[in-house]
Amino acid sequence: MEKIIYYHDTDAGGVVYYGNYLKYLEEARTEFLNQRGLTIQKFRENGYEYVVRKCSVLYRRPARYGDVITCEARLKKITATQLFFDQIVRNKNTGGILVEAEVSLACVSLPDFKPVPLSENLAKKLQS
Secondary structure, eight states: OOEEEOOOGGOOOSSBTTHHHHHHHHHHHHHHTTTTOOHHHHHHTTTTEEEEEEEEEEEEEBBBBEEEEEEEEEEEEEEEEEEEEEEEEHHHTTOOEEEEEEEEEEEETTTTBBBBOOOOOHHHHHOO
């Protein structure tokens, strides 16, 4: 995923506000799923959803207004009820790593948010 950093993304110091990186990571994971035909709407229609269970973020360098960044999402591991992603945000012009993150998602039923196992079909689509 590629994104231009706009003024509203930044704080008073002119750098990206740290909480905004969580949105960028989410967008990259959503694109990862969409590329495999797995939309959030389809999950909900089937009575479940993926929620962030854990997120560990290492901030290395700031992005600034006008920068172009790329955000990658790589599925590292699948268990019965969880997806584990490694994610990297880079400055597109320099290639330098700005942020590294490890994010785990839990598959939960709706509306009670209890853990449910992944279907085999879903696991296959995720690994494609």
